[in-house]
Amino acid sequence: MxxxxxxxxxxxxxxxxxxxxxxxxxxxxxxxxxxxxxxREPEVSEDRADVAAAGTPLGSLRAPTRTIFTTDGVPLHVEVDEVDDVAEVGPARGVDGGGGTAAILGTAAEVPVTLVFAHGYALTLDCWHFQRAAYRGLVRSVYYDQRSHGRSGRSDAAHSTIDQLGEDLLSVLDAVVPDGPVVLVGHSMGGMTIIALAERHPELFAPLADGGRIVGAALISTTAGGLxxxxxxxxxxxxxxxxxxxxxxxxxxxxxxxxxxxxxxxxxxxxxxxxxxxxxxxxxxxxxxxxxxxxxxxxxxxxxxxxxxxFGALDKFDRIGALARVPTTIICGTADRLTSIGHARKLAASVPGSRLVECPDAGHMVIMECHAQVNAALDHLLAAVTDADPGGGDG
Structure with a gap:
């Protein structure tokens, strides 16, 4: 050996x-x-994401593929769930299994925003399985593999940085949501990606009522530094x-x-x-x-x-002011052993007006472990962005 x-x-x-x-x-x-x-026994749940995904293997939800190129020429694998192109979901389309999406969002036509999801380190776009199942047929949603991950092309080491990921996210937006409005959702390194974009392009962040392009953000199990x-x-x-x-x-x-x-x-x-x-x-x-x-x-x-x-070089807590211009939700499990709840609380304190959602006893993969609570928090964010009544919220 x-x-x-x-x-x-x-x-x-x-x-x-x-x-x-x-x-x-x-x-x-x-x-x-x-x-x-x-x-371990499989979960039994009536949550809308579970209902929508029933019988669907984890990570198997798909949409027509687009390839877009970053500023340094790396091809990114992108999938877009259009509201009218989800026949494979079948009877689960538009199901409201307790999270409140149907009641909050109404018809898809009443929700002009596009959700764009950015995944974390060493994961792929498939990690959003439960969010994807929940929002299909209701909200236009974009999923992509970060550079060097999943089905995207490999990057050189020099461009394997959080700042470059922020620029990659902008390339995705320019290609598939050129005019907005957009709500960004990032988990772990994906949250750092959104933070980098906010630092480098703060002019993109503004409320929907002001004609903003990025009108909301969700930062999940992430941090702006101090890892x-x-x-x-x-x-x-x-x-x-x-x-x-x-x-x-x-x-x-x-x-x-x-x-x-x-x-x-x-x-x-x-x-x-x-x-x-x-x-x-x-x-x-x-x-x-x-x-x-x-x-x-x-x-x-x-x-x-x-x-x-x-990750060791990340230090952006004092450079995220743009996120305070739009509804921002910060979500973390209280038992996260990678980006601990302390990071989420510091982020919330650094973004005035943000909403902190703590998921009791959940770990880093809170988007799976507590997907009902995460989806309900995203429902609440969409309601805030579109001035809808969030009803019961996410608790």
Whole structure:
């Protein structure tokens, strides 16, 4: 085995030991936790997203594909759910299963906005499964894979930055929503993407009544800076590294990325258990864990290494004033172990007039774990943007 492979194997064990309480019992504990995850019962829910997605495998919702090019020539995979082009949803179209969308939004024609969703680090547009199921047939919605993620083209390391992602988002808007109005929704790195756009192009943010192009924003499980970068690695990288050494170690492992990818695939049980521990706060169905783990493990480690330094450099809390011009909702699980609830509270304090929604005991993948509460918060945001009556809100 190569040096990189040996380092990676040791690091995989470190993740297991850190997540599960000691190297001596790691193997037995991993196996036990893996079996426990596999035997979890599926969720039973009447929420509209669950009703709409019933019988639909996670991540399988699709729309006609568009390819747009960024300012540096990277092709981005974009899908647009048009209001009148969702026949595959069948009878679930327009269902109101308790979140209140039908009551709040009325017919699609009464909602002139387009929702644009930006996903997080080492995920793909498929992570928005429950939001996509809920809004199909009601609101025009745009989903895209960030550069080097999913079905989009690979970036060089120099352009693997949060600021470049902000420019990529603008390229998506120019291509598919050139005139607005738009409500942006970002999870984790996707929230940072919106923050970068707000810093670099504040003139785009203005209320709908003032003819604004970006008329609202939702920042989910994200931050504008001050991250403990070592935490970011835990669910997706084969190393347990403190923030002070993480960047250098990831860069070193990145040079041996093919060996790292091989070990990540080999250590599937460990990866699944780590995903369960660090991506979710409560016990969730096994299919959720496998789905997220699949996205994480499919992301080449070289991509992980290319983007990693940008998180430590992120420092934009004093540069997000544009978000105060439009209705902004900040959502986070109180048990998020990657971008903790403290980041969400600081964001809310930094954006006057914003609305903070805390999801009790939920982890980083709150968009799946508490999708009903997240969708209800987005309903409330759309109502605020369009001056509709939000009714009961999201609690």
């Amino acid at each position: 190569s040096v990189a492979g040996r380092i990676t194997g040791i690091a995989v064990g470190a993740v297991a030991a850190a997540a599960l309480g000691g190297a001596a019992v790691a193997t037995a504990t991993v196996n036990r936790r893996r079996r426990e995850i596999e035997h 403990d970068v070592g935490r970011i690695l835990l669910p997706l990288a084969p190393a347990h590294l403190g923030g002070t050494i993480a960047t250098g170690a990831v860069r070193t492992l990145g040079r041996g990325h093919r060996a790292v990818d091989g070990v990540r695939r080999f250590g599937h049980s460990i990866a699944t258990v780590a995903t369960d521990a660090y991506a979710f706060g409560k016990q969730v169905p096994a299919e959720y864990v496998e789905f997220v783990d699949g996205m994480l493990s499919a992301t080449p480690f070289q991509v992980v290494a290319d983007f990693f330094p940008t």
